[in-house]
Structures are given as structure tokens and as C-alpha cells.
Amino acid sequence: MTSSSSISTAAIAATAAAAVHAQDVDMDAVLRRRATATPDEVAMRFLRNGEDDVVDLTYRQLDQRAARLAHQLRQQLAPGARVLLVLEPGLNYVTALFAIFKAGATAVPSFPPVGTRAVSRFASICNDCGAELVIAEGSLRAAEERLNAALSAEGKVPAWLFAGADFFEALDARPEVAQGAPNADPDFPALLQYTSGSTGDPKGVILSAGNLISNSRVLDIRMGTAEKHVGFTWLPPYHDMGLMGALLLSVYSGFTLVMMTPAHFVQRPLRWLKGLSKYRVTSSVGPNFALDLCVDTITDEEVDGLDLSSLKLLFCGAEPVRQATLDRFAEKFGPAGFSSTAYVPCYGLAEATLFISGKADSNAVPHRILLDQASLAAGVIAPATLDAPATAIISCGTVATDHVMVIVDPETREPVPEGTVGEIWFKGASVAQGYLNKPEASDEVFRAHLAGDPQDGPYLRTGDLGFMMDDELYITGRIKDVIIFAGRNLYPQDIEAVAQACHPAIRTNGVAAFAVTRDDKEHLVVVAEILRSAKLNAEDLENVEDAIAAAITLSHGVAPHTVHLAPVSTIPLTTSGKVRRSACRDAFNAGALAVAKPRPTPAAAAEADTSTLLPQE
Template identity: 50%
Template sequence: MPGILGHRASLPRQLAFRFLPDGTDDAAVEWTYHDLAEHAAAVATGLLRRELTGHRVVLALDPGLHYIAALFGIFQAGATAVPSFPPTGKRALARFLSIVEDCAPDVIIADTRLADRVAQFEAELPASAARPHWMFVDDDWFRRAAGARRPDGDTRATVRTDGPALLQYTSGSTGDPKGIVLTHDNLVSNCRALEANMGYEPDRVGCTWLPPYHDMGLMGTIMLAVHGGWPLVLMPPAYFVQRPYRWLKAVTDHKVTISVGPNFAFDICTSSITDEELATLDLSSLRQVFCGSEPVSRATLDAFRDRFGPRGYDETSLIPCYGLAEATLYVSGKRTGSAVKTVWLDKAALENGRVRHLTAEDAEDAEAADAGRAARIVSCGEVAEGHEVIVVDPGERRQAEPGRVGEIWVRGPNVATGYLGKPELTAATFTARLADPGDELTYLRTGDLGFLHEGELCVTGRLKDLVVIAGRNLYPQDIEHSVRSAHEKLRGAAVFSVPGESGEELVVVTEFRGTARQLAEEIDAVRDAVTAAVTAGHGVAPADVHFAPVGAISMTTSGKVRRDATRKAYVQGTLKKLTPAADALPLSVR
């Protein structure tokens, strides 16, 4: 990757990034590739002076241009970048500390505003953990560093393409961090695989609000743009979350042709953008909109198309895709310009691990007659060029028979080398072999479930998240969609099972948009609506409906529900609950 930036900077000046610090054009900052190379060289010089080639450097800056400069500076110094949350909140601090303890970095690069909190951070680390050097950067630091380059002007170390470039931590539990070791070859391979899907377009312009410490935000936008040489409009994630309109307004203002977002981003745009805001949008420039990171919902896509189609949005630009950090990012995606393919399945068969296709007519009749007897699975497209996907019975470790759901296994140049310091887990995950005698090929076990249909990958859920009740495999994301749709005041949802007197029982956790007193006034109606929706759509009644305040359900950096963490908090009794005062409750539930 550092060689690619050097090549870009050697060409005539070209816009690389347009950063919108507040999510609008009011304070926009533009960098060319020359600007990026100069700022990266300043960071590389600081690291080379400390002889950190081959060492790990935690990158804990806020999303923005300094973050990108520090990333490429780490690459140029021959060090390994470790992206992290900035430690500026309770949850972010816990994750940051777990990463630092696990990877034992020599340097942490952070914003100067955190300089007076080092002692506080280090006090939170175990006594046995190493105390890294801190490098604090801001605009003034970069200006000073520009005049203090190495005398020979050399700001690059020799970098092996098969050596570690980046340590990408998974977005699961902070108590058991797993750092995925990605090489420069992995990073370049991922870019090439995506570009094979996208094709070449001379006028390409990108836009992203995704966190740069998440694989989709980092490998799927920033590195892809530098590799391809096209300008990228960036805004901090917080400004998208505060007002999703800013994403689509940036697409409109900058005539963006390519963007990306997880499923939830399309949901909140549909529900939160007002009619007045909608009238200002023009999405006709979009030719590729990647949607991944979590199961892609057909209902979400339909609602987004209906809302924004009149403003120039063409659904053929949407690219449902599948990937994971252990494969750098990209595994499969819909071919650019083709129609989104939806596979209609018999839901009862799917719950028993079978793939039984329905015609569109049968599916519509089933939905109308039985409130959801049909399951709609959005295809995640063709497998990336140069890669292979097989579907495996995870217990038998043999390829699943046609018409059966199984675990998705992947092999190809995007697959990472393993987890840092976890040889047994690395062997089990990255070097899985089929049980067939003589088959020596190794695969990445993804832990995701799905099937292949007409050469395309269809993802049905996550192996460890399956809710198994009375022998039926229930997919939590489907039930969660039913919960969120059951009542207008419900926002997030997490579904899991717990042991009961007669077997596993279903628990629904949902966030209520309102106060405890407002919940008290509607609790019977809301609980009945949730129970009815889940029972009708999935054939099982919740044993408990836990109402939580907004923000109580644990989420990953990309907006995926952390069901295991939510379940643990529920079982331990630490999950926040929106509890109306007893005298505010209806008599029926006092």
C-alpha cells in the first residue's frame, strides 16, 4: 500500500480526499495525494527515528485526514497499524484498553487533546502490561514535523508485501479481543477483488461516513479509493448518526457515484429523512452502493427504493455483498448494474436447514395467507474473482448436499494469515479441512450460514446466533425485524434463547423510544403487539419481552447487534430496563 500512495503522489496533483468535519461543506478540507504523502512522511519519520520498523502502532485518532495520514505513515515506516476507537467514552475506553493489552504496541498515535489523560489510561491497564510511547498529533504537530524530516529525505522502510500491515480487531466482546493479521498482499488483493466487481469509471467519486477503524470503512472505502485513484468524500460517523440526511446530501452535492453502508443505514435514512429534506436530494449519480456488514433485508431495500426512487435512486446501483474481517473484507457481491436477486424460500423448511424454493406467486400467496410462511433471502452475488466458497455441514465437515443450508467456508488471497497470539484458534478457523480423505485444501471457517444458488451466495444467518427451539432453527435477524415493525415506538431489538423448564425459551429485548411513564401507559398494547408479531411470523411466543431504553442493546462499530453480549447482560441481570414506577402501571400488570 505505501508504494501505491507513492505512485499517486508522483503524478500531477489530483484530489484524494474532501473531508467534511461537521458533515457539511461549510468547513470542508481538501487534500491531494501530494498532501497525503507529505503528512504520511511526517508520521513515518517520527516512527523511523524510534526504529519501529516491524513493531505495532495503535492508531487511536478521530476519523479524518490525520487518521489516514497516520495510517499510511505507519505503512511507510514498515510498522503494523492497529486501528482502534479513540478512548473517549466508557465503552470505547474498554475496547481500547483490551486492544492495547492484547497487542502490546510500542507506540499509540492519538490526538493532542488526550495528552493529559495518559496516566489515567495507563492506570487502567494491568501491571504486567507494557507502557507504550504516545505520539500526539494535530495540525501544529504536522506543521512542525514538516520542517524536521530526515536529512537524507528517506521516509520509507523496506516493506515486505507478505509481511503484517495491519492488525484488524473483530468487533465482538472486549473481554476476548481477536486481532486479525492482514498483510499488504491481503490489502491489495481486496482492492483488486472489489475493482473486478466495480469495473473502471474515469469519473468515479466516493463518499463514506463509516468508522475507519472498521473493516468496511477502512478497506472498503479509504484503501480502495487510494488504490483506485479516485476522490473520496468523508464525514465523521457521528454526524451521519445525528442526521442521516447528511450522507445523501453529500451524495447529491458532490455527484457521488459510489458509496457504502450497512443495512441499518438504509433503514434510518428511510425513516428519518423528512419530506422537505427529500425534495433537496438527487441520487441519480449513484452507480454503485454496496450494502453489507449485516444481513441484507429485502424489506429494507423495498422501503428505501420506494422512498428515494423518485429522487433518482436506481436499485440496480445497489450491491448486496458479503464479507468479513478474516477475509480482509470482500467475499462476494452482486454484479454492477444487474438487478437485485431475491430468493423466495419456504420458511418452515429453512428452519429445518432445507432450501425449498417457492415461485414468486406461491411466495406472495404464502405471505398473504399465513403472515410470513415465505422467507425472502437477498442474494449476495457472485464470489470474488480468484476466490472459492463452499457450503459445509459444520458437524460432519463435508460439503452440504444440494438444498441444504451449511457453514460458509472461503479460500483465496483475501483470507488473512490468522489471529495474533492465538495459534489454536487460528488453526481451527483459518486452516479448516474437509473430512474427505486426501483433501488437503484449507479454508477459512466463517461461522456464517448460507447456501449457493445459481452461482451466487445467499447468507441466512450466523451459526452461533441461531435460536434452536423445538428442533427448529430460528434466525434472530428475522424475528428482530418483526419486533421492530410491531410498534412505532420500538427501535432496536435483540433476540436469543435461554434455558427454561421445558427446554430453550425465546427472549426478546427491545428498545422503547420514550420514557418509563410513556411505556407504562402503553405497556399492554406494546407487549401484545410484539408477542402477536413474533408468534404469527415465526410460530413461537416469547417467554419474556424486556423493554430497554434506547442505546441499551450492545452494538458493534458497524451497527450489528451483539446478541451474545446482550444475552449475557440479560442473564446476569445487568441489562438496563425501562421500568415504570409501580403506581404508573396499569392495574393488569401491577
């Protein structure tokens, strides 16, 4: 339970933050204020090679860089135009983002269109948002014709601005420009954050200028103001946690953010921890998979060269946080000065801009509880016993300041008592405006009201399940079928479509993809029904398994942990013929799924039939 002292501290911090930032309507106003108040402080420090090739941007440099580019953008864009931003992570990305804000346009962050799936998703997003301009790396100029062909198949082809290193060097050489009037409308759609969802049905979350300010404010309060922070991020800036939880937060709060590309982290995770040590970082972000990667790849000798004692806040989110992972990381890096009190398990989603809840007491180890596994699976909270399997669940802390969270029965829409599992509903200034071009989905997700009280709302329906205990949130599962793997959201319908198409023996609508937890890790399972007419022998069935695994690995970069081949009618379906993935997962976990049996070859079958006529000894 949150102590009275921590509540008092949070209240004081909230009052101070509100007073300091009351004049800020959007992130451009924040940057202008920083450039005036602390022009020579380093805003962003980018490690170009992930290690010692360092380049800095002060607040004044960032503000003027962005202003020069905004001046150019205004000459070719109408107010409110949507600009797709596909630059690689780095200082140029930050410059372009704030230039879009200054130009009065709407930023649409997306990862670079490199690779077949990335191009397909890029085209879907571009078409959905009606982008008028794409700001891209100079290296993509050679692919312009191919990309335009993909775009023309989807819709209108936008203009391109290829902004490589030479472009920004020329930008820096231009004279300073007078900035236009700042935005005065907190409801202006500053950003479209596309969820990492199905490539065929992208969802653009409309985030207003006020949403960005609200989310930054509640994170700033949660960080506390006792000391000057230094941040570090390697998360991609087109991901909501990397963009809102690191980049925009650092400008809002006024601390230096050290940046590294995701590729440099994945290539050598030690670079992240060396950066934390070298720059005396106090705050960073690390999804569960990143902590596991560090433990698995960094040697004890390399740990000896680290000093992580400055790290006070390690935000853990973007995927389920595992107690076993936190324990392993703390044990491995405790000798380097890391303390478990630094962990800040948090919960959020793009529809809430980012942050919904997180650990409030920065001096405490995150709370956890042990629950009976079987009871929890049924939605009942019961303490663990010595003679039954238990599940450890980590608290995701208290709700964001000035926001409201309610645990609701998703069927009746009535609040449930504390300690009861239900759907997480959320309301407040950080809740987005809705989905672009999807009025029905927006009404369903963003306009919810509690049963019997139409005035209490609207709430955001998160689609996630959890319960409250002593004013803290515990996440238990997802209503949604999203599979989270290594910090990525994988949509089962996309995986199922790939598996369906890879072999003719698989029944139409006969594939189910879902995640299961084994040894505190999430694994992908694919169940595929084999047509009765296929008549496959044992070797043929193995070939089908191999084909499914290869196709999914190639298309999604994830190898299934298990490919389960089953006879027709094994996968549970709804009355309308849709796959019931959760029911299929339950049957798989219980070992109740039927297994496709090999059909003998005609010669073998004939031999077997003849043998039954022979005299028996």
C-alpha cells in the first residue's frame, strides 16, 4: 500500500509540475521554453556507433534546427497535413519530429520501409492516414520508384523529402529563422501513433497536443524532482515507450537523454549498461526481454567493469514483466551496484498515450504476490499454498496522477470489488481522441460508460485484465489476442494467414496461433488442422511442420516454439466460425488437443490388411 509520505511527495511534485509547465500547450512550447531558459544545456546525446562516437544537441540547437526545417515544411504543406516520419533513430529524427510540431502538421512515426513486411505496413499506414509527405533517409532515394509502386497500389502517392546527413548539415548552415506563432489549441492532433497491429488493418491512435503534455506531466511527477536526471534509451522512437516515455519526456522534464539505436543494443547489449555506467545515468527503460538478453550475453568479467549505482529508475514495460527476470538481472548486476529498488514496473498502452500506472515509491522494491495458479486461471484471486502450483504477479503500481482507473466486469460493465479480476478501464487527459477513420472501433474502445451511470465516463477500455490490491494494479492477462514476443506485438491472424498459405494440406480457417508461458517466458504455439483428404504419412507431417515454422520465421522473424498438427474439427470455433484462440490455448495447456495421425502409404495399408487374414499362432 502506498505510504502517506509517498502520497504527500507525489502531491507536492504534482503541484510544482503544474505550476512550472502551466503555460505549455504543446511540445513545441516546451522546447521553446527550454531553449530560452537553458539554451546551452545538452538536450540529446547520440552515440552514433553505440559507444564512443558521440554528438550532442543543446536545447537552442535543437530548437533552431527544427525551426529551419519547419520553415521549409510550411512552404509545401497545408496546416494539419500528415507527415510520415521514417528516419533512423538519432538526432535527425528528433529534429524532424519537432519540426513537424512547429510546422503545425501531424507527425506519423513509423519504422523505415526496409523489407517486404515493412514496406507493406508502411504502405498501409501511409494510405490510412493520407500522408502528404514522407521524411526519409537519403539511402531510400534509390528505392523511391519501388516504394511509390507499393503506395500507388494502396492509395495516393505522397511527396518525399530525403533527409540524409548532408541534408541536415546544410540545414545547420542556414541562417536562423523567425518562428511562427505557437500552437494555442491543446486538441490539435499532434501525432498519429500506429499500434503494432495487423498489417492489413492498421490503427492510428489520434494523440492531441494536450495528450502529449498530459502524459509527459504524469511521468515527470512519477520520476520525482529530488535530483537532476540523466536518461538513456535505445528503444525505437516510433514505439510509444521510446517516443513518449523517453524522447518527449526528456524535453518536458529538462534532462539530458543519451540515445543509442536499437540495432546497436541488440548487437551487443553490454553497450547499454556501459552507457548507463559511463554517463552516470539515473533513469532508463528496459522491457523484460532486454533484461534477459543482458543476463544471457554479458560475462562476469564484463560485469566487473560496470558501475550501475547511479541508476535510480529502470522503467519496465511494453510487455509482461516477469519476476524471474527481475531476480536474475538483480543477481547478475548487483555486484555492479544495481539495486532492485530501481525497478519501476509500469503499465500503459498507445491508446492512453503511454503511461497508465507505475511504481510510486522510488525507494521500495516492487510489490509482488503469490497466487494459486489454477484459481487465477479461472479469474479468482487466492493465495498460493505449498501443495499447488503458484504464480508470482508483480504490481504495476498506482494510477497516474489526476487520472481514474476502474476494474470492470467486461460483460456487465459494472465495477468489481477489490481483489477481483476484471477489465481495466481508464479515463483522464492522457486518453487519446480515438482511432483515425474508425468511428465504430473508437466508440467501442474510447467511449465506454459504466452500467447504470451514463454520466461516469467516457472511459478507455484497455482490453487487458487485472485486479487492484491495496490501491495497486496487478495485470493477469489480456482479453485481446495480441502475442507479445521480445517487446513486439504479434497479431495471431497475421501468423495464421502465413501458416495457412504455406501448405495445401492445411484446412481453410484451420489454424490457431497463441502464446503460452513456460519457465517465465512466452512462447509461440501454432495449431494447424490437416485435411482428411491429404493422406499424409509421418514424413509428410514432419514436412508440414517444417513448412509452417519456416514460413512464420521468414515473415515474422519469430520461430514457433511448438507446431501442433491436429485433425479437422480440433480447433474450437465460435458460432460464426471464428477461431477461439483462448479456448484452444486452454486445451493445449491441458494436453487435450487431438493429434493428427500419419496415414500409411497405399502399399503399407495393403500389407496391413493382408496380414489380418494370415493364420494366427
